[in-house]
Amino acid sequence: MKKLISYMAVALACLSMILTACQKPDVEYVKIEEMYFNQAVPTFVDEGQEVNLSSYLMILPVTVADTVSVTWNSSNEEIATVNANGTVQALREGNVTITANAQDKSASYELRIDKVEITEFTIPSKFEVYVGSKAKFPITDVSPKGTPLYRFKWEADNDGKKPTYSEGNWYLKADEEREYTLTASVDDADDAKCQVKFVKPSVNKLAFNPASATVEEGGSLSLKSNLQITPADGFKADTVKVTWSSSKEAVATIDQNGKVQAIAAGKATITAKAGGKTATCSVTVTAKPGSEDPEKPTDPEKPEDPEKPEEPEVPITPIENGHEYVDLGLSVMWATCNVGAKSPEDCGDYFAWGETATKKEFTRDTYTFNYQGLGKLPISNDAARANWGGKWRMPTWDECNELINNCTWKYEAAGYTVTSNINGKSIFLPVTGCYEPNGLEYPSNGEYWTSDHSFAGAYMLCEKNRPAHISVDNDFYGRAVRPVFTK
Numbered sequence: 001m002k003k004l005i006s007y008m009a010v011a012l013a014c015l016s017m018i019l020t021a022c023q024k025p026d027v028e029y030v031k032i033e034e035m036y037f038n039q040a041v042p043t044f045v046d047e048g049q050e051v052n053l054s055s056y057l058m059i060l061p062v063t064v065a066d067t068v069s070v071t072w073n074s075s076n077e078e079i080a081t082v083n084a085n086g087t088v089q090a091l092r093e094g095n096v097t098i099t100a101n102a103q104d105k106s107a108s109y110e111l112r113i114d115k116v117e118i119t120e121f122t123i124p125s126k127f128e129v130y131v132g133s134k135a136k137f138p139i140t141d142v143s144p145k146g147t148p149l150y151r152f153k154w155e156a157d158n159d160g161k162k163p164t165y166s167e168g169n170w171y172l173k174a175d176e177e178r179e180y181t182l183t184a185s186v187d188d189a190d191d192a193k194c195q196v197k198f199v200k201p202s203v204n205k206l207a208f209n210p211a212s213a214t215v216e217e218g219g220s221l222s223l224k225s226n227l228q229i230t231p232a233d234g235f236k237a238d239t240v241k242v243t244w245s246s247s248k249e250a251v252a253t254i255d256q257n258g259k260v261q262a263i264a265a266g267k268a269t270i271t272a273k274a275g276g277k278t279a280t281c282s283v284t285v286t287a288k289p290g291s292e293d294p295e296k297p298t299d300p301e302k303p304e305d306p307e308k309p310e311e312p313e314v315p316i317t318p319i320e321n322g323h324e325y326v327d328l329g330l331s332v333m334w335a336t337c338n339v340g341a342k343s344p345e346d347c348g349d350y351f352a353w354g355e356t357a358t359k360k361e362f363t364r365d366t367y368t369f370n371y372q373g374l375g376k377l378p379i380s381n382d383a384a385r386a387n388w389g390g391k392w393r394m395p396t397w398d399e400c401n402e403l404i405n406n407c408t409w410k411y412e413a414a415g416y417t418v419t420s421n422i423n424g425k426s427i428f429l430p431v432t433g434c435y436e437p438n439g440l441e442y443p444s445n446g447e448y449w450t451s452d453h454s455f456a457g458a459y460m461l462c463e464k465n466r467p468a469h470i471s472v473d474n475d476f477y478g479r480a481v482r483p484v485f486t487k
Contacts, residue, residue, distance in 0.1 A: 032068065034060040035105040038364060038475070045080075045090045046148045047115040054086035057100050057107060058456065058474070070102045079113055116147045117187040126195045127182075129174040136380070137163045137170045139184070155183040160196060166378070168370070174198035203275025205230035209319060212282040215252075215262045223281055224258030225318040225325075227272050242274040252283050320485055321390025329422030330402050332395065332484040336427060338448075339387050339481040344428040345414050349387075350435050350478035353377070353449055353457035356386035358478075362435045367476035377451040384483035391485035397452040397470055399484060400460040404468045416446060416462050429462060435478030447479045 037056050045051055059068055072082045075097035082088045082098055090113045099108040120143040129135045139149055149170065154162040160180030163170035178198050185191045208226050215221045227242065244254045251266040260270065265287040272279045318325050318333070325333040340349030340358065349358040354369030354377060369381060377394065379385055384392045395403075403418065410417045415430035433443040446462035450470070457475040462468045 030061070030067075032059060032103045032105045034058075035100070035102060035107045037100075037107050037109050038367070042111075042370070044112050044114065045088065046150075047090055047093060047113055049090050049148070050087055051090075052085065052087045053082070053098060053100070055453070057086065059102065068102045070100050073099050073101075075099070080111065116144055118147050118151070118189050119143050119187070121184070121186065121189055121192065123184050123192045123194050125193075126197070127172075128197045128199055129172050131174045131176060131198055131200050134171055134173040137172050139170065152184055152186045155185075156196075157181050161198075169380075172196070203229060203277045206272065206274055206277035206279040208272070208279050208281040211280070212284070213260075214284045214286060215260060216286050217262050217265055217288045219262050220260060221262075222257075222259050223254070223270060223272075223283075225320060226281065227258065227279065228319060228322055229274060230322075242272050245271045245273075247271070251285050321388060321392065323388055323390075323392065323483070325485070326425050326427050327423070328403070328407065328420035328425050328427070330399075330406060330420070332399050332402075332486050334395075334403070334427050335388075335392070335483040338430070338432075339384055339483060341430075345430050347430050347432045348480055350432075351383040351449065351481055352478060353453070353475040354381045356381060356383050361437070362476055362478040363437045364476055369475070377453065382451060383449070383481045388483055392483040393485060394449055394451040394481055395460075395484045397450050397458055400448075400450055400470060404460070409462070409468055411464050416468075429482065430480075431462075432480040434473075436474075448482050449479045 036058050037053070038058050042051055053072075054070070057070070059070075070086070072084065072086050074080055074082045074088075076094065079092055079094040079096040080088050080090050080098070086100070088098060088111065093114050095110055095112055097108050097110050099106055120141060121139055122141040123137070123139055127135075127137065139152070142149070149168065150165055152163075152165075152170065156162050158178070158180040160178065160182060161172060161175065162182070163172050165171075176198065177200060180196055182194045182196045183191055184194070205228075207228050208223070209228050210226065213221060213223065213226070223244075224242075229242075242256075242258070244256055244258055246252055246254050246260075246268050247270075248266065248268040249263070251262075251264055251268040252270070253261045253263060254270055255261075258272070260283055262283075262285040265285050268283050268285070270281045270283055272281075318327065320333065324336045326336055327333055336344050337346065338348030339351075341347065350362070351358055352362055352367055352369065355367075359366060376396075379393065382393050384394045406421050408419045408421060410419070415428055417426055417428055419426040429446045429448070431444055431446050432448070433440045433445060434447045435441075444464055446460075446468075448460045448462075450458045450460060452458045453475075454472045456472040457477070457479075458470060458472050459479055460468060461471040
């Protein structure tokens with residue numbers, strides 16, 4: 001009997017352990033406050049197209065958005081289906097209601113699916129693109145208005161380049177000098193022809209800033225970042241071919257990448273030529289300590305020349321396409337100022353995510369960018385590239401985390417001094433706040449857009465009492481942009 005009782009006790013203990021192990025841990029339940037589709041959601045889809053709607057679905061608060069399970073359904077699966085990821089497949093003409101459900105909230109909108117034949121369109125009779133650049137090929141006067149352009153067909157003679165389609169537009173990339181005829185056709189519209197010309201870029205201005213530099217004998221430096229190229233409209237400065245030369249190669253040589261090698265003490269003039277323009281930079285090579293010439297005997301009958309004061313060394317400020325940057329020893333170079341700023345302490349301009357021009361109001365109604373489910377921002381919608389040109393762009397999520405994790409952040413009244421733990425160099429990020437529909441909010445925060453997108457726009461958030469981190473919030477809010485580029 002005692003053995004039976006003992007066996008039963010052991011069995012009950014085992015059962016208790018199993019039940020305890022299977023019990024789910026307590027999980028904090030956060031209720032959804034609001035769920036809706038943003039203003040950029042498409043209301044028209046062409047027959048046969050796919051569109052992902054999950055990126056247009058806004059769930060508040062944003063802290064729970066990525067933990068919420070969303071179910072999708074279509075009111076008529078003969079017209080359009082929708083999968084578990086929110087991707088709609090347009091099957092045939094008609095109206096259909098797509099609904100998203102999560103917790104006790106739902107969001108719906110009506111989608112129109114149609115097969116629209118383009119009957120008219122216009123392209124330019126002549127179109128020039130500078131070699132090395134990419135330009136949007138204009139298609140205007142499309143009838144019916146708003147019809148998608150992806151069905152266009154292209155023919156090019158003389159081995160000409162055909163446009164490529166990306167994010168609702170056609171683009172031409174100029175690879176080398178050439179001329180050819182491009183023919184566009186679509187649906188029932190009449191064909192149209194355009195004389196395309198790829199031309200070499202020209203330069204309006206070429207100058208060094210600063211126009212002098214100092215380097216020690218045996219050392220080296222790069223003058224490429226000091227050369228400011230002001231190109232003609234329509235192409236990027238980094239597509240211009242630069243040729244370099246030195247007036248005294250016994251003092252300093254320079255390669256075709258703009259790198260100076262100091263040979264011996266003295267002065268040499270470095271010349272850069274590009275697009276028919278010329279610019280010069282005076283390079284002073286100083287002797288290594290201990291390598292100076294031995295003291296020459298003085299002539300007692302001839303007074304010694306007064307000692308000339310040393311020329312102050314002019315620091316070289318690295319510049320990319322007219323804008324200063326700092327090398328923090330990271331994977332990218334960080335600009336010293338925000339887009340639109342006149343100094344590091346200036347907040348500069350504010351942008352909605354995906355918009356390239358600043359504005360006075362940041363609301364859903366004024367938001368113009370159609371996200372279309374992209375994980376990365378197209379470079380054509382990058383506020384840094386659009387306003388600064390060159391190699392400049394908005395930083396990625398990972399590049400911001402690199403800045404956060406490899407630098408020491410010090411809060412000051414006007415912002416944050418960010419000092420590299422790798423080489424000790426610093427940048428300053430001013431407090432910017434964020435423009436919301438009611439105006440400027442959170443003025444003690446620094447909020448900077450990244451080029452990444454989750455279920456909302458991603459940005460680097462710098463707060464007084466918390467470490468800098470990545471956050472996500474409404475795309476249509478206005479935030480600052482601190483550009484970066486990769487060498």
